[in-house]
Amino acid sequence: MRKLISLVVALVALLVPGVVSVGSAVGATTACSYTNWVQGQWYVTGNIVKFEGSYYIAEYDNPGYSPTVSTWYWDPYNCDGGSTSGFPVSESLFNQMFPNRNSFYTYSGLTTAISAYPGFANTGDDTTKKREAAAFLANVNHETGGLVYIKEINEANYPTYCHPELPYGCPAGPNAYYGRGPIQLSHNFNYKAASDALGLPLLTNPWLVEQDSAVSWKTALWFWNTQTGAGTMTAHNAMVNNQGFGQTIRTINGSIECNGGNPAQVEARVSAYRRFTGLLGVTPGDNLYC
Structure with missing residues (x-):
């Protein structure tokens, strides 16, 4: 795949002047010399x-979208020829954590999505970074049955996630905003907020x-890093500020599980978290419970 990208970039350098420097093929040098991004340029x-x-590589064709705003279209790039993520879970360990995962939930999709939130699992000391990665993946594991389910199973719930009284309504239809992805993004207001934050047309599509896969992972990371949900802090802040795994459960599912709401569900999340931290050696x- 990297060789294919190298060929593509080399061809682009010849066909699209000013986009990349001639002779600076991917992975061919340790010193970046690419030209500045230009707004509105294709x-x-x-x-x-x-x-x-910083340097960015286009993941998709785009009409000059900002690399730090429209992160679906761009990935951070380093001069050794690769995207950067800083994620402490290797692909082999990821596969070990999720042996029965749906092929939709790719490791590359996850590491691509992480570029939108560079502080995720990359803040604090190594133990903190690994604990946050484990906490995120443990909650994801619970929400999706081990990364098996892509969308909500109970279709009877689908109409309840449209709130037509909101100014933007439900342009994709009254049954379109059901739970999807690693943290089961649901409700039209969450699709609207994630759409605005990620620069993606999620409200309409x-x-x-x-x-x-990368979009799916990005919605989960958007919630994890920016939303307080049913709690008082983001899940990211809970982990990097040593508030404990229990606070991430509260943020995601609040009183439905916490304060004795559903102790079996809480125990399942904690069990996965213990297992994943063990695999990461921390x-x-x-404060594991809420």
Whole structure:
């Protein structure tokens, strides 16, 4: 795959002047010399640009979208020829954690999505980073039955997620905003908020979350890193500020599971978290329950 990208970039350098420097093929040098991103200029998959002191590679064709706003279209790029994520879980360990996962939930989709939230599992010391990665994956494991389910099983719930009284309504239809993805994004207001944050048309095309692995992972990371949900803090802040795994459960499912709401569900999440931290070689820390 990397060789294919190298060929694409080399061809683009010849066919699209000013997009990449001639002779600077992917992985061929340790010093980046790519040209600055230009707003409104058309970029094709494989183009590499410099933006605000960092480098980005186009994951999809786009008409000059910002690399740090429209993160679906761009990935951070390093001069050794690869995307960056800093994620402490290797692909082999990911596969060990989810032996029965649906092929839709790819490791590459996850690492691509992480570029939208570079602080995720990359804040604090190594133990904190690994605990956050384990906490995220443990909750994802619970929400999807081990990364098996892409969308909500109970179709009877689908109409309850449309709130037509909101100004933007339900343009994709009254039954379109059911749970999807690793943290089961649901309700039209969440699709609207995630759409705005990620620069994706999720309100009008919520099916992207069940069709594109990176998009699906990005919605989960959007919630994890930016939403307090039913709690008082984001799940990311709970882990990096040593508030404990229990606070991530509260953020995701609040009183439905916490305060004795459903102790068996809480126990299942904690069990997965203990297992994943063990695989990563760190202790789970305190405050595991909510």
